[in-house]
Amino acid sequence: MLISFSLENWLSFKNKTDFTLVASRELQHRERIPYIPRYNMRVLPTAAIYGGNASGKTNFFQAFNFARQLITQGTKPEGLIPVEPFRLDPSCLKNPSTFSFEIMVDGTCYEFGFKVTRDQVIEEWLLEILKTTEKVLYHRHKEEIRFAPALDKDKFLHFAFQGTRNNQLFLTNAVSQKVERFKGIYNWFRDDLVMIAPDSRFAPFEGFLDEQHPLYADFNHVLASLDTGIVRLGGDEIPFENIPLPEALKSRIQEELGANDTIRFVNEPLNERFVISRRNGELKAWKLVSFHAGADNREIKFEIRQESDGTSRIIDLLPAFLELSQPQACKVYMIDELDRSLHSLLVRSLLENYLSTCNPESRSQLLFTTHDVLLMDQELMRRDEMWVAERDGEGSSALIPFSEYKDIRNDKDIRKSYLQGRLGGVPRILPGNVASHVEDGATA
Numbered sequence: 001m002l003i004s005f006s007l008e009n010w011l012s013f014k015n016k017t018d019f020t021l022v023a024s025r026e027l028q029h030r031e032r033i034p035y036i037p038r039y040n041m042r043v044l045p046t047a048a049i050y051g052g053n054a055s056g057k058t059n060f061f062q063a064f065n066f067a068r069q070l071i072t073q074g075t076k077p078e079g080l081i082p083v084e085p086f087r088l089d090p091s092c093l094k095n096p097s098t099f100s101f102e103i104m105v106d107g108t109c110y111e112f113g114f115k116v117t118r119d120q121v122i123e124e125w126l127l128e129i130l131k132t133t134e135k136v137l138y139h140r141h142k143e144e145i146r147f148a149p150a151l152d153k154d155k156f157l158h159f160a161f162q163g164t165r166n167n168q169l170f171l172t173n174a175v176s177q178k179v180e181r182f183k184g185i186y187n188w189f190r191d192d193l194v195m196i197a198p199d200s201r202f203a204p205f206e207g208f209l210d211e212q213h214p215l216y217a218d219f220n221h222v223l224a225s226l227d228t229g230i231v232r233l234g235g236d237e238i239p240f241e242n243i244p245l246p247e248a249l250k251s252r253i254q255e256e257l258g259a260n261d262t263i264r265f266v267n268e269p270l271n272e273r274f275v276i277s278r279r280n281g282e283l284k285a286w287k288l289v290s291f292h293a294g295a296d297n298r299e300i301k302f303e304i305r306q307e308s309d310g311t312s313r314i315i316d317l318l319p320a321f322l323e324l325s326q327p328q329a330c331k332v333y334m335i336d337e338l339d340r341s342l343h344s345l346l347v348r349s350l351l352e353n354y355l356s357t358c359n360p361e362s363r364s365q366l367l368f369t370t371h372d373v374l375l376m377d378q379e380l381m382r383r384d385e386m387w388v389a390e391r392d393g394e395g396s397s398a399l400i401p402f403s404e405y406k407d408i409r410n411d412k413d414i415r416k417s418y419l420q421g422r423l424g425g426v427p428r429i430l431p432g433n434v435a436s437h438v439e440d441g442a443t444a
Helices: 055-072 088-095 155-162 170-176 180-192 216-225 247-256 309-326 344-356 416-419 434-441
Strands: 002-008 015-022 048-049 095-103 108-116 121-129 136-140 142-149 193-196 228-239 262-267 272-279 281-295 299-303 332-335 365-369 386-391 398-399
Touching: 015 398, 048 055, 048 344, 055 095, 055 170, 055 180, 055 193, 055 365, 055 398, 095 180, 108 434, 121 170, 142 155, 155 170, 170 180, 170 272, 180 193, 193 309, 216 228, 216 309, 228 299, 281 398, 309 344
Parallel strands: 048 365, 048 386, 193 332, 332 365
Antiparallel strands: 002 015, 002 095, 095 108, 108 121, 121 136, 136 142, 228 281, 262 272, 272 281, 281 299, 386 398
16 A cells, blocks of 8 residues: 655655645545554545646656656666656756655555665665654665664675665665565565556456456446447457567567466557467467447447547556455556546546445555546545645645645535635636637737
8 A cells, every 4th residue: 555655856846745645534434444453544545636737747647657667677777767857946957856655565564765866876765664663674875775783684685785786776676686575565566556647558458358357247347337338348369470569579479478478468559459378389369359239239349449539548447446446456556637538427437436345444545637526526535535736836846635725624515616726726827818819810
């Protein structure tokens, strides 16, 4: 689970910005809030981030994505760290960008953070958070590192740090050197934090193709209920040699794909999605297709590229929502522009269904950015689950939870206050309009 996140000097976020999922004391929807007995803490299962265009919502999403990639993929030996500091203040270009996560892994909370410039890791730390105190597992400053006493005796940890490049996180290198002590934290970023951008094709779509998949029936049942016209999705088997991949890549797959292994491939230009598996020593390939009911109730096959943008977006998002709703789910999905190409009522239905499965034992979370004010409803979400991104006159973004606005009662129409601009996060439109400028240009 994600407990909190902070960032500083990243894109439009000049100053330190804190984002927390620790529930406030309000009682609204308390029955669906996960409870962590060890820390006597309630953690929110969802958070919606509103804001006008260029307010910082997507920059916030990209901060998570940058940190995740730096941790899990690392950097090349002579490469620069692709950090993006705040550019409107020249002094920020010389200062490091800071990222700090508080996460829960296997029932224990940790704080992991780092400060980086384009050239090097300035600082990095990992803390284990106990019930009443915290323990520094390691703290790195440039080319020096200090371990907790119990870890300091491990000579291999020192060896692993000696092999850590200046432009590389120690956590990344330590796990690559098979240091098991920190693998759980690394795996959280690699496996449990899932990012879905507005234009990305969500990868785990193979459940729509395999009738043996535990969620196959749920996928198609829910999809058919969302008024897409689709009866079901399925797989159309095609020869492996017909898949639109470069020959060199096909040869590599032939050589490296192991028995019973599966890989996914998305042909972006045509929105085609393929699954490749090795079965009984042979490579098999399937293409995702849709089936609609014809006039005589026969199933008519369609290519996915023939479906609308909205239907394609549903296909991308539905596996995420279904996985989040499973009793043992522990992933954190972060979706930028959840409402892109989707009707407001459909988005609300997806969110309502997810929240209806949440309870004190839940450990999954859904974070998303949106412009959809229909979701800005206290019958659906709590005030501490709704945030607004606001950009000040200097171009610096900040995040503010609605729970900080003292005049917003739990029986208040929060949507009306937001659209009136009383909560920030709406476009500051200057006097005049496009039409008047067009007319001026036409008569000039």
